[in-house]
Every structure is written in C-alpha cells, then in structure tokens.
Amino acid sequence: MLQLRPNCEWCDKDLPPAATDARICSYECTFCAECVETVLFNVCPNCGGGFAPRPIRPVRAWRTGVCLEKHAASAQRVQLKWPREDVAAFVRGVRDVEPAKR
Numbered sequence: 001m002l003q004l005r006p007n008c009e010w011c012d013k014d015l016p017p018a019a020t021d022a023r024i025c026s027y028e029c030t031f032c033a034e035c036v037e038t039v040l041f042n043v044c045p046n047c048g049g050g051f052a053p054r055p056i057r058p059v060r061a062w063r064t065g066v067c068l069e070k071h072a073a074s075a076q077r078v079q080l081k082w083p084r085e086d087v088a089a090f091v092r093g094v095r096d097v098e099p100a101k102r
C-alpha cells in the first residue's frame, strides 16, 4: 500500500493525498511535478527510476474498509538524503536513458 508521503523531497512543497501534482517512483520516492520536470528530468535521485503520477486514494469508502480514513496518509516528511550537487551529476548520467530501459 502506498504511504502517501506528505511532501516533495526536493523543495518540501506540501503534497496532500489529493494533490494532482505528486509524482512517485516505484519505491514511492515522492516529488512534485515541477521538480520532476525542471530539476530531476524524470530521474529519481534515490534509485534512478522514472516517475508516474501518484494515484489519489478515495476519501470516502466506496467499498467497505478502503478509503483514506481507514488507511491514512503518512505524516512523516521525507528529506532528500543526497547532496544536491551530487544529484545534478547523477541525473545527467541517467536522464538520456528512457525509464523502460534503465
């Protein structure tokens, strides 16, 4: 199950569960769309994978027991663990390989 992390690891923008600009990699590293497009160029700085829009969990239980109230979003903010200058070099080395071929 997705944790639905609360912020962008790069710019710390709030990304609440209903945010349409939240992007995640396969490990659920979470960034905002602007950082993915203008800083990361679709390269996750933690794993090298590409990003996809984060799905939005329904607020109400359309089906019994499955909704945001039952499975709450994470409140634990995540900060980037790599130095920013290292990320730039990392991204340069990966961005020209399309995600399906990484």
Ligand SMILES: [Zn+2]
Residues within 6 Å of the ligand: 008, 009, 010, 011, 012, 013, 031, 032, 033, 034, 035, 036
């Ligand atoms: Zn951001």
Ligand SMILES: [Zn+2]
Residues within 6 Å of the ligand: 025, 026, 027, 028, 029, 044, 045, 046, 047, 048, 049
């Ligand atoms: Zn990742």
